[in-house]
Amino acid sequence: MIAEKVISPPDCIDDFAAELERLDKTLPRRINVNPEGAEQGLAKLVLTIIELIRRLLEKQAVRRIEGGSLADEEVERLGQTFLKLEAKMEELKREFGLAHEDLNLNLGPLGNLM
Amino acid sequence: MTRPLEREKNVGLLELLDRILDKGVVISGDITISVADVDLIYLGLRLMLSSVETMEKTRPMATTSSGAFQPAVGARQ
Amino acid sequence: MRAPGSGRYIYAIVDGSDQLVTEQRGFDGAPLHNPGFREIGAVVSRAPLVKVEVSVENVTLHECIVESLAEDHAVLPVRFGTILSDDERVLAMLEEHYGSFVERLDLVRGKVEMGLRVLWRGASVREETIAGDRRVEKVRVEAAAASAGRRYLLRRLEEELVNRIVKNRAELLAAEINAPLLKHAAASRLKTLVTPSMVIDARYLVDKDKVEAFGREVERVRSSHLQLGFLSSGPWPAYSFCEGVLANDR
Numbered sequence: 001m002i003a004e005k006v007i008s009p010p011d012c013i014d015d016f017a018a019e020l021e022r023l024d025k026t027l028p029r030r031i032n033v034n035p036e037g038a039e040q041g042l043a044k045l046v047l048t049i050i051e052l053i054r055r056l057l058e059k060q061a062v063r064r065i066e067g068g069s070l071a072d073e074e075v076e077r078l079g080q081t082f083l084k085l086e087a088k089m090e091e092l093k094r095e096f097g098l099a100h101e102d103l104n105l106n107l108g109p110l111g112n113l114m
Numbered sequence: 115m116t117r118p119l120e121r122e123k124n125v126g127l128l129e130l131l132d133r134i135l136d137k138g139v140v141i142s143g144d145i146t147i148s149v150a151d152v153d154l155i156y157l158g159l160r161l162m163l164s165s166v167e168t169m170e171k172t173r174p175m176a177t178t179s180s181g182a183f184q185p186a187v188g189a190r191q
Numbered sequence: 192m193r194a195p196g197s198g199r200y201i202y203a204i205v206d207g208s209d210q211l212v213t214e215q216r217g218f219d220g221a222p223l224h225n226p227g228f229r230e231i232g233a234v235v236s237r238a239p240l241v242k243v244e245v246s247v248e249n250v251t252l253h254e255c256i257v258e259s260l261a262e263d264h265a266v267l268p269v270r271f272g273t274i275l276s277d278d279e280r281v282l283a284m285l286e287e288h289y290g291s292f293v294e295r296l297d298l299v300r301g302k303v304e305m306g307l308r309v310l311w312r313g314a315s316v317r318e319e320t321i322a323g324d325r326r327v328e329k330v331r332v333e334a335a336a337a338s339a340g341r342r343y344l345l346r347r348l349e350e351e352l353v354n355r356i357v358k359n360r361a362e363l364l365a366a367e368i369n370a371p372l373l374k375h376a377a378a379s380r381l382k383t384l385v386t387p388s389m390v391i392d393a394r395y396l397v398d399k400d401k402v403e404a405f406g407r408e409v410e411r412v413r414s415s416h417l418q419l420g421f422l423s424s425g426p427w428p429a430y431s432f433c434e435g436v437l438a439n440d441r
């Protein structure tokens with residue numbers, strides 16, 4: 001019954017399978033918050049929030065640069081801060097064994113975080 | 115290598131899950147699979163983001179010379 | 192067969208109350224019943240007040256019940272795993288949302304949902320954008336010569352500019368593909384760039400007897416976009432045309 005829902009399967013069906021699985025992973029229901037995975041589940045949640053905020057701040061800075069309202073030293077200083085934040089995030093992800101894709105999150109009308 | 119029918123089943127299942135788990139009429143009841151503690155936090159994040167984006171469109175944030183963020187008074191993008 | 196639980200697992204909202212035309216059984220073989228409010232009802236079965244496992248077997252059962260109901264009724268499928276504590280709660284829920292249920296049932300009556308997903312070569316589109324846009328080129332040149340902090344932010348700016356152009360292209364493509372299909376449908380729900388490769392995720396509400404004509408139109412559109420990947424699915428119950436979270440607990 002389920003296989004019949006796919007109408008004239010295309011040649012690129014494997015690509016679709018990969019993309020659909022990718023989408024599937026971004027939704028909350030896949031989060032594992034049972035006792036064994038609890039620590040990782042929480043780390044994932046916390047890091048996703050941090051990643052979200054980090055990206056919002058970066059977006060803000062980029063808009064300011066586009067608008068030309070930041071002085072050169074400010075741009076350099078902000079950039080350095082973001083570089084450090086990025087490095088810290090990589091460190092934290094490594095510590096908790098989380099990959100880039102693990103922090104992806106479906107933000108509804110805003111699309112995915114990553 | 116998965117046989118052709120397997121792939122259709124996989125894709126068909128993913129399409130079904132997309133609908134049956136994330137679409138359809140949503141009733142917050144006594145027991146649902148999607149309204150768990152962690153999920154509520156994610157729902158909250160989404161709402162927070164939507165309101166930030168909306169806020170951004172009407173009142174873009176500005177930085178003061180010290181680098182702190184504050185809402186720009188009266189400014190429109 | 193275990194003794195039935197005290198809760199009510201809800202499968203769908205239908206345009207009929209009490210009378211059900213089905214021999215189907217719900218989870219754990221529990222019979223289906225259809226507590227109704229005026230002319231609408233909620234198709235339920237008794238179930239224990241615990242989470243239902245998301246398994247292939249369980250989602251398939253839920254889907255089969257919804258599809259079977261759709262043969263004789265207008266149906267609003269309810270999200271998997273929804274359980275209310277008793278019939279009174281179910282009736283209260285129906286009463287509270289009676290107006291919008293009736294409206295949506297009218298919308299979906301006699302129709303099915305058809306899905307269409309389109310893939311493009313996301314990486315190539317990005318490369319073309321980078322190569323073809325003067326402003327992007329300018330930012331790249333500036334970034335290469337900048338100090339580390341500045342370079343980081345200029346790279347982010349480049350990304351932002353490219354994303355905007357790519358998003359624009361995606362929306363143009365979506366409009367182009369959607370226009371002929373919408374002529375064969377009562378409604379559509381469209382998302383662009385749900386992943387960098389999945390440029391279109393579209394759902395169409397199509398009359399049951401227009402499904403073949405719709406399919407032919409999809410084929411026509413596909414054959415004039417051979418560089419893209421097309422995935423058609425369906426027919427489905429109208430899952431994507433039931434939006435809105437309904438809070439029931441007070």
